[in-house]
Amino acid sequence: MKTQRVAKISEFSDLRPIFVNLNGTSVGIYKFREKYYAYANQCPHQAGPACEGIVIGNTEAELLGEGRVREFVSKENMNIVCPWHGVEFDLTTGVCRADPRYQLRSYEVVVNAYEVFVRG
Amino acid sequence: MATSDRNRNIFGGLDNAVKQADQKGLRDLFIVDADCHIDEPFTWFPKYMPETWRKKYRNVQFSYASEEYEQVYAKFSATPSEPLDPMKVDMMNLYNELRTLSPWDRTMGHRVRRPEIRPEDDEPLGFYEQKAEEIVDTFTTRMNDIGIKRSMLFPNQLLELPNQPDVQLEVEVSNAYIDYMLDKFLGKYPELFTSIYIPSSSPEKGAELIDRVGSEKGIAGILISPTRPGPLSGDEYWNPVYEAARKKDLPVCFHAEAFAYPLIDKFNKEKYLPIHALSFPIPIITQLTSIVVSGVPERFPGLKFVFIEAGVSWIPWIMYRLDSEYLMRWTEAPLLKKFPSEYIKEFYFTSQPLERPRNRGDMEWVLRAFDAESQLLYASDYPHWDFDVPSVIYDIPFLSSEAKQRILGENARKLFRMN
Numbered sequence: 001m002k003t004q005r006v007a008k009i010s011e012f013s014d015l016r017p018i019f020v021n022l023n024g025t026s027v028g029i030y031k032f033r034e035k036y037y038a039y040a041n042q043c044p045h046q047a048g049p050a051c052e053g054i055v056i057g058n059t060e061a062e063l064l065g066e067g068r069v070r071e072f073v074s075k076e077n078m079n080i081v082c083p084w085h086g087v088e089f090d091l092t093t094g095v096c097r098a099d100p101r102y103q104l105r106s107y108e109v110v111v112n113a114y115e116v117f118v119r120g
Numbered sequence: 121m122a123t124s125d126r127n128r129n130i131f132g133g134l135d136n137a138v139k140q141a142d143q144k145g146l147r148d149l150f151i152v153d154a155d156c157h158i159d160e161p162f163t164w165f166p167k168y169m170p171e172t173w174r175k176k177y178r179n180v181q182f183s184y185a186s187e188e189y190e191q192v193y194a195k196f197s198a199t200p201s202e203p204l205d206p207m208k209v210d211m212m213n214l215y216n217e218l219r220t221l222s223p224w225d226r227t228m229g230h231r232v233r234r235p236e237i238r239p240e241d242d243e244p245l246g247f248y249e250q251k252a253e254e255i256v257d258t259f260t261t262r263m264n265d266i267g268i269k270r271s272m273l274f275p276n277q278l279l280e281l282p283n284q285p286d287v288q289l290e291v292e293v294s295n296a297y298i299d300y301m302l303d304k305f306l307g308k309y310p311e312l313f314t315s316i317y318i319p320s321s322s323p324e325k326g327a328e329l330i331d332r333v334g335s336e337k338g339i340a341g342i343l344i345s346p347t348r349p350g351p352l353s354g355d356e357y358w359n360p361v362y363e364a365a366r367k368k369d370l371p372v373c374f375h376a377e378a379f380a381y382p383l384i385d386k387f388n389k390e391k392y393l394p395i396h397a398l399s400f401p402i403p404i405i406t407q408l409t410s411i412v413v414s415g416v417p418e419r420f421p422g423l424k425f426v427f428i429e430a431g432v433s434w435i436p437w438i439m440y441r442l443d444s445e446y447l448m449r450w451t452e453a454p455l456l457k458k459f460p461s462e463y464i465k466e467f468y469f470t471s472q473p474l475e476r477p478r479n480r481g482d483m484e485w486v487l488r489a490f491d492a493e494s495q496l497l498y499a500s501d502y503p504h505w506d507f508d509v510p511s512v513i514y515d516i517p518f519l520s521s522e523a524k525q526r527i528l529g530e531n532a533r534k535l536f537r538m539n
Contacts, residue, residue, distance in 0.1 A: 046509050047136045053233060056211060073211040083132035083233040085506060099478075 006109075006116040012036075015055040015078065015091075022120050027107055029118055030055070032078060032091055038118045039080065039094050040105035048084030050104055055080055055091060080104070132234045137266040137509045144514055146267025149525055151510050152532035153268045154470045155375070155428050155499035156259065159250040160275045165296035168303070173292045192217045225392060226505040234503065252304045258503075260311045267510050268500070269529070270538045272340060273301070273314045274428075279377045282348030287321040294319045294326070298333050306338025313536060315341035315373050318361055320348035327360035334368035340536035341371040341426065346403040347378075353407040354414025362420045371424040371468070371535055374407050376400035396506075401430040405438050412442060412463045415455030424535065426468040429501055433475045436489035439464050465491050468535060470499035471527065472508040484518045493523040497532045 006029045007018050017028035019041065026041035028051025043050040057073040064070055079088040079097060088097045094104035107120040141147055166174040196214050215229030226232060259271040278297055281290050294317045305312045316339060318326035326342075333339055342365050344353065351357040353374070365372055378399035387395045404427050411417070411425060442460035446453060456463070469490065477483055487496065501507045513519075513528050532538065 042136060046512065047140055049132060049136050052132050054231065056231065059212070071212060081231045083231075086228050086231040088231075 001119055003110065003117050003119045006118055008115055009111065012116065017051050017055075018116075019051070020118060022107065022118055025120075026051070027118055027120070028052075028080075029109060029116060030080075030091060031116075035092070036109040036111060036116060037091060037094070038107035038109045038120075039089075040107070042105070043082040043084065043087055044096070044102040044104065045082065045085060045087045048082045048087075050080055050082040050087075050089065053081040053083035056088075058088070058090075058097060134262065134266055137511075140509065140511050141265065141267040144267075144511060146510050146514065147264070149267065150270075150529040150533060151268045151498065152270040152272070152529040152536070152538060153263065153500045153502070154272050154426070154497035154532045154536075155274055155472065156263070156271050156502045157276050157504060158255050158259075158273050160278055160297060160300070161250060161252070162277065164300055165293060168296040168299040169292050173288075177289065177292065228392075232505045234505075256305065256309060256312075260309050263502070264311070270311055270313065270533070270536075272499075272532070272536060273305075273312060274343065274375055275317065278317055279345060279375060281317070282320040282345045282350075287319075290319040290321050291325045293317075295329060298329065298339075302333065302336055302338070306336060310539070313338050313340040313538060315339070315343040316370070317343045320345055320350055323358055323360045327364035330361070330364035330368055330370065334364070334370055339370070340538065341373045343373045343375060344407075346374045346376060346407045352410035352414075354410035354412075354416055359419075362416065362423055366420050366423045369422075369537075371426050373426045373428055374404055375428040376404045376430045401434050404428075404430040405434060408464070408467070409438065409442065412456075412460045413453050415453065417463050417466065418455045418457065424468065426470065426497070426535070428470045428499065429472060430469075431473050431475050432469055432471065432490070432492070432496065433477070433483075433486050435464065435469060436486055439489065465495065468495050468497055468531070470497045471513060472499040472501045473506045474508055474512050481518075483516070487519075493519075493526055494531060496527045497535070498528045 002023055004020050004022050006020050012018065012029075012031040014032050015030065017030045019026055019028055021027075026049070027038055028041050029036060029038045030051075032055075039051055041049050041051040055078055057075055058077040058079050059071060060074050060077070061069050061071045078091040080091055080094075081088050087102070089095060089102075089104050090097060094106045096102035107118050110117040110119060166177050169177060192214070195217065196209050211229060215225070255273075259273065263271055275297060278293065281293060284290070297317055298314075301314050306314060316326075316329055316333060318329070330342060334342075342361065344358075344361070346353075362372065376399075378395055387398075408425075408427060417423065417425075439461035442464075446456070446460050450456070453460075469492075475483070475486075477486075487493075490496075498508075498510060498513050500509065510528060514524055516524070519527070
């Protein structure tokens, strides 16, 4: 198990990953609403660089009654989108929205008063 | 940025596919990509046309107007090439506005962001014209990096050509396209091959074109649009083309596209997912059925057929369907000497976009149904949004090493006579 320094807390901005090389694997570390998440930069679909894609609100739909539907993009539930094919993963879990059998490999993130570290 | 750097160390680029090639030893194999695309530079084509056609040709618009995309993005204080801040931009409305310009928003409202689809320079959504040196670099160097040794290049906007009404224009452009390819690539780079685009409006002119260039180096097939207006592929209308292709031993390729799919308007409201799912295989199934039932393999013995970019899971379905119909109505197909499925098993199919059934074992049954080991050709469809890297075939668990090598390259090498 290796602990790798990522960056100062102040260097993070929400939803913009910072990348480190952890044991030869590119890992993207995200901050969103004071929490941190780390994932291997490799999509389980076709190995695309998932963390190099955009982070975007999950597209959701609600039933309005009488068969009518309203679609909207969530500002609470965020997704990492693989730039190769558009496969979307829950930012907070790494689980694929369409098929939970696909998951981004996740890593533990450790934060002290000033800095962010990733372990793996 | 130099074009040769476009995919390298760039966000969303192919570096992970290069790593895969390293890990799996893909460069030790002979991998042929049976379907990949260039963005053919239309502004070059007039150079290869008779003087009388040049002026008229310049007024033809094939591409989506990129300025309209810029205007939509501007409404949201964004640009197509900059990352969007999803907390500030109303993505739902942006997506809906983009879809008013085209129902075929392959990027899903900015989500698919590979550099080839959305170049990082000033190219907005939509199509652009590749420079010849970029085409050479991509398909001789970068594709080799990910394990591909030979590339069957197909055009992009040219696939839309049968649906414009000007017959002579289609003839002139089909000649200009192949002359451009011969001038710039074919025979000059051993990695690069293409097919002769056949003008759907004039089989006789298509046959003349095959006669003229069919023996040139790098010409590996002929290309017929499956969504064109006019007679189906089993009609005698196509006899001159088939005869010319047979004489040159060039496979007849049908490349799927969505442009003229009759249900597009009805499906627009439901976004691109159903259009893409249906519009590619259905015209291919239609042309294949016409070829089989009309006995084209009996009329032109030895002529080979390739069906491109429709996936594979429908193949057993049409085999069973036609066999059942044939059993009851064989009087309507008197030329056939065997069941329709037996002709279909002699056709070739490209793999992309290879379906991913939830029960992965189902694919073993599908591939066995049409003798995939000898009839399936790996294809990437690069750089399009649903491209498949070679590991899509390489990682199929139930295929033997020999079967993988045949599907990844040996079948295509033999079919297209690539050395």
